[in-house]
Every structure is written in structure tokens, then in C-alpha cells.
Amino acid sequence: IFSATNTTEEDxxxxxLSNAENLQQTQLxxxxxxxxxxxxxxxxxxxxxxxxxxLPTVVKTRxxxxxxxxxxxxxxxxxxxxxxQLRFQDKRLxxxxxxxxxxxxxxxxKHLSERLWLPHIFFANERDSSIxxxxxxxxxxxxxxxxxxxxxxxxxxxxxxxxxxxxxxxDQQFCHTVLESWMYNTSDLVLEWEDPSPISFDPDMxxxxxxxxxxxxxxxxxxxxxxxxxxxxxxGNYSSLSFTVNLKREIGFYLLDYYLPSMMIVAISWxxxxxxxxxxxxxxxxxxxxxxxxxxxxxxxxxxxxxxxYIKVSEVWFLGCTFFIFGSLVEFAFVNTIWRRKENxxxxxxxxxxxxxxxxxxxxxxxxxGGSLSNDSRARSCSSLDNIVSxxxxxxxxxxxxxxGFNNYLTVHPNLPIIKTECADTVSICSERTTSNDHIxxxxxxKKDTPPTFTTMTPQEIAMWxxxxxxxxxxxxxxxxxxxxxxxxxxx
Numbered sequence: 001i002f003s004a005t006n007t008t009e010e011d012x013x014x015x016x017l018s019n020a021e022n023l024q025q026t027q028l029x030x031x032x033x034x035x036x037x038x039x040x041x042x043x044x045x046x047x048x049x050x051x052x053x054x055l056p057t058v059v060k061t062r063x064x065x066x067x068x069x070x071x072x073x074x075x076x077x078x079x080x081x082x083x084x085q086l087r088f089q090d091k092r093l094x095x096x097x098x099x100x101x102x103x104x105x106x107x108x109x110k111h112l113s114e115r116l117w118l119p120h121i122f123f124a125n126e127r128d129s130s131i132x133x134x135x136x137x138x139x140x141x142x143x144x145x146x147x148x149x150x151x152x153x154x155x156x157x158x159x160x161x162x163x164x165x166x167x168x169x170x171d172q173q174f175c176h177t178v179l180e181s182w183m184y185n186t187s188d189l190v191l192e193w194e195d196p197s198p199i200s201f202d203p204d205m206x207x208x209x210x211x212x213x214x215x216x217x218x219x220x221x222x223x224x225x226x227x228x229x230x231x232x233x234x235x236g237n238y239s240s241l242s243f244t245v246n247l248k249r250e251i252g253f254y255l256l257d258y259y260l261p262s263m264m265i266v267a268i269s270w271x272x273x274x275x276x277x278x279x280x281x282x283x284x285x286x287x288x289x290x291x292x293x294x295x296x297x298x299x300x301x302x303x304x305x306x307x308x309x310y311i312k313v314s315e316v317w318f319l320g321c322t323f324f325i326f327g328s329l330v331e332f333a334f335v336n337t338i339w340r341r342k343e344n345x346x347x348x349x350x351x352x353x354x355x356x357x358x359x360x361x362x363x364x365x366x367x368x369x370g371g372s373l374s375n376d377s378r379a380r381s382c383s384s385l386d387n388i389v390s391x392x393x394x395x396x397x398x399x400x401x402x403x404x405g406f407n408n409y410l411t412v413h414p415n416l417p418i419i420k421t422e423c424a425d426t427v428s429i430c431s432e433r434t435t436s437n438d439h440i441x442x443x444x445x446x447k448k449d450t451p452p453t454f455t456t457m458t459p460q461e462i463a464m465w466x467x468x469x470x471x472x473x474x475x476x477x478x479x480x481x482x483x484x485x486x487x488x489x490x491x492x
Contacts, residue, residue, distance in 0.1 A: 020098035066202035094147035129157040185236035213246035
């Protein structure tokens, strides 16, 4: 009686698997996972047949991505909906020997997975993640006769993506998804990608701002120490899986909404070159309105981008277009200043070099040099010459001989020439004596015989000349800037 009682208590504590052929799926799982023969806190046990050392549990991983949201450039993150599938073998759950007639796997939901040991896998670069739907609905557990366990979970994850905006908006980003083991290091658990296609995407998946290029996967080992506490308080080497997606930005939106409008705004600023230089109100209003319109257009494109320290390609375009719009304003201020000048400008030659040089450093006309002198100065100049001539004549006597009274002080050449000059304003002879014509020297004779080599232009003519040159210079410079810019974007 006593032995029969002990057998009954033992059967109640550890259900027997002798009659497993007649058990239902739920009863079979309950007996297989009973605490007397299964510990869900302990990982699957497997030994090396040669060394008898305990082998790490190998977890095969597969990901199917069916939704990928556009990158959030401001927050440096993207959202992904995927099906994460983990496969490993736990020989403690094998039932092919005790229930040979069952060849199909046992399927269950979360209540089945809660009775099993599961590897703790997490997204290393996640901001947040969760299981989609209800817990009972979106976790699928499969148990094969040989003890192979497959856990499939529909997940939503927001992941960080460290982006590089140096070539924005012609950039391409490489966004990573990193899976790592949380509790077990490489001596206990090893993550591997499933063969032959570990990563797959929904063929109907579409992105609006990006075009998905190639993708690749990788298997690495992460070292955790006292400085790198990404695995809690544990140190060691942890298995890691990652896959990277190459996302290329679609530039059609930016070409139509930013680049073409900015080109038109720059071209509109050149209309001021066809307006008269003294038309200040329309030219000022045209220049300022184009500048403000372009700044507003550029600021609307950069609102969604983070504040970075390096220069982006879009900012190079912004600076270039701003330079041309601002240059048209500076050109107007320059020609308007020239237009309001009163004096004409003399040019040695009518070409760009002499016009610009004379405009920047204007010289008064040669005929104005004499006019700039005061009347007293001119009078003093003429009277000084008269005194010299009078002194010369006083030395002579009536017949041309030298007066003897001046021999003690001055010796004068008998044929001393008389200087004949003209005042700058009246062109009258200041001093003319009745001496021999052979001794009169005309200082302006050579100047009268030399033809003039200077050309006079009015300030209005110079202002119009600069405007005409600007009509071709600014578009040519803008075309050269475009050639350099688009060569750098697509070639370099």
C-alpha cells in the first residue's frame, strides 16, 4: 500500500509520457514543459561529441520588412514594421519519439511561448519598439517534432540613423538595423543569419522621398566592458547581427520646388539692368523683393534639417544665388552714383580697362585744370612774367646796347629771348614787347600742333555702358557657377 501511494504522488508531481500517443497538443505541451523535466530559465543543453564541452545555442534570424517610413531628418530616425523570426533547437521539447504519428509542428500563440525558453534579442539602435496588435495575436510559436522552435513576431521599431547631409539634397543615407543578444555572451548564444535569404522586403513597398537601393547584412561580435555598458552589468563578447539599407533621396521635388524657382528669382533680379540708372524706386524694389523671396524660399527647405556644423551642398547654392542677387543691387548703387556726377570724364581709350579705372578714380578734364586756379593766382603768374621781361628791357638802351650803369651788377646776353605766354582763362597775351621776333618763344606752339588723344564721356553714358555689360556678364557668370555646381554634385 505504501509503495502504491508513493507511485501515485510521483505521477502527480511529474506526469508520465508513456501514453503520449493519445495526448492532445495542449496536454503534450504541458507534460513536455513540466517543471520536473523542463526549466525555462535554462537555455537548451547540447554537448560537443568530441570534447564533451557544452556548446552555445545557435539562433537563426530572419527579418521580413513590409513597411519603411521616410527618414526623419530632424530627429535622425526612421520607423520600420517588420516580421522578426527566430529559430533554434531545444532537444528537451522533441516529441518525435514519444508521438511518432505526429509529423506536423505544433502551433500556438503567446501562451505557448511563455512556457518555453526564449533568447533575449533587442535592437541596439532603437528609440522604441513594440509588438504590433495584441500580444495573443501577433506572436506565433511553432514547435517541430525534432524540438525546433520558431518564434515569429510582428514588430514596430523606431531606429536611429546617423545621417550625413554634406550633399543634401543629392545625398544618400545608410541606415542600420542592429540586433544583439542581451543576456548571453558568445559562449552561451550565437546569432546567425538564416540561409539563403535572411533579409527580404515587400515588393509592393514604396517610399515617397527616397528610393531604396541595395542592402547588405553582416555578423559581428560586440565587446562589452566596464566602459561600454550597453549590456547591463555583464562583460564579455556578445553576438550581433546587422543589416544596412541604402536610401537615395529623390531630387525631383527639390528641382521643381527649390532649384528652378531660385534660378528664376536670380534671373528676375537682372531685369534691373534694362531699367535706367536713375530709376531708383523700381530698381530698389526689384532687388529687395527678389532677395527676400529667395531667402524665404531657402528657409522653407531647411526647416526639416538639423543644425549641423559643416557646409551642405544646398547652402553652397544658397550662397551663390545670394551673391548674384546682391551683386545686382551693388551694381545699381554703383551706376546710380555715376549717373549723378556732374563732371565729364576723359578717357585715353574707350575700353573696359580705362572706363572702369577712370570711373573708380575720376580725373577732372584738362580744360578744367586752369579753371580751378583762382583769379589772383593767374594774375600773379602773368605779372611775374611781365616783371621778368621789363627787367630785361631796362638793361638795354634804345639802340639795343647794354646800359653801362648795370655792368657792375648784371651781365645780360644781348640776344636774350622774350617769353610769350597766354593766360588760362582769357587766352590773352600777358606781355609782348617790341623786340625782334627772333627772340620771342611761344610755349604753347607745340601743344597747339599736337592733336588731342583723350575722349570725353558723360557720366550718363558710362552708367549706360556698365548696364549693357552687366546684361551679359551676370548671366555668363551664373552659367559658369551652374556648370561647376552640377559637376561637383554628379561627378565628384
